[in-house]
Amino acid sequence: MRTGIHSKAQGKAKRRKKKRFRPFAFAFRSAVVLGLLGAGWIGYLLWTIDTFQPEPLEEKYDAGIVLGAALWRNEPSRVLKERLDQALALYKEGKFDVFILTGGYDYNGSTIPEAEGMRNYLLARGVPQNRMLLDPKAQSTYDNLLNSKAIMKRVGIKSVVIITHEFHSARAADIARYLNYERPAFSMAESIARPAGQQLRREVMAFTKWKLDSVLLRFGRRLPDNMGL
Template sequence: MWILWLIAVLCVIYYVIIVAYSGLSTSFSIIWLLLAACCILFGVGWDAYLKQKDKVPLWIPVSVVTICCTGILVFTIVEILVFTGVAVRDTSKLDYVIVLGARVKEDGISKSLKNRLDKAIDYLDENPGTILVLSGAKGEDEPVSEAEAMRDYLVFNGVKETQLILEARSYSTVENIAYSRVAIEEDQERKKVESQESPIMMDPGTYEEVPDKPIKIGVLTSDFHVFRAQQIARKWGIPDIYGISCKSDPVLFVHFCVRECVAILKDKLVGNM
């Protein structure tokens, strides 16, 4: 079928574009070449089936079509969840916002990370009392940890270091959330100790004890990534997590959506969300 050949050509062209644009040739981008190969294989198989329809058992084409349709249906459902499953909530005046890291290059931060950090700066401008938890370790091909790179960028753009907590141990979204939660708990304990060491003196009978106010935590990441980050956070001890999304790179948007679909299915299967 000509449509399969057209899709195969588009997949190869898109692969070349994303590799030339961002240098992702060693990562998940290889999926586009695999998709192109699958389309070519299906196209050749379909032509062969039409020529020898009487010799091919009916269950073979039915199985192939069923598998393809199921895959398309699953992908569609996941993408609907990704972009409509995040409820619109008031994210103002959060106590902590976990900023998820992204690739750091030799010559600076990636566009995805810059978009997240610019969003974090805008958020702090409107909510100066919020603490940012910068989450991300140093990958093998990264000059510094993602947390350090984020701190340097934010400080350079006027954010006070006292508003930043670095979490530089995590290599995945699950670890981002888990270690950031620990960092927040440690910061809360530190603040409790400081408040006990410097009590506010008041006359007896002029105050009453009130229960501790529950802290409000958000997670800031790219638009396609918010759903998975929230689901992982709910699974790993932050049930009332607020999602804050930023725009993603338009050239890599389709690539990120496909990658995110695979990541969501994997995390669901292994129990991360």
């Protein structure tokens, strides 16, 4: 009888031991799982960015949308110049007749919005003022495309080519789909102004923010735009 009681007591003790919470082991396992999920997410975004291939450009579009980038001392940064030069080449080829220039104030102290800096750059290169429509309020790629769509509706523009960089195009295309653009074309500038690793690190963070925003927008919310992205 004593042996039976002793065995039952040992069994209960073992079960209690098995159920004991081990915080360090739990934290380690959680960190491993989160690390794997994070690595998988980064890998997915890098693959999405790298494999994005737009359709070949058609003969003519109503307008070219140039997505904004930073100004430095009210002049386009090297990154923005690359986009503008790409757009200017398409304009001279006759791919479109009207520019939509979109970008608001930077957080680096510029005294004019990006759209005005872009306009000044193109004016100096012979583009007439009446060929440029400006959105001086956008603070993100989402704003760029949202505000540009409003301009398109206002003036009756139907077809557009969106001009930005290779590393930025996949996210811009995802946002354009979200905003129900009708088959937008993309012309991708190659960037030599910013190191590739720096471009991709920033773009992975910005793409992640956009994916979160796309969920939050269902509830009328967004993450702040002034996050350095």
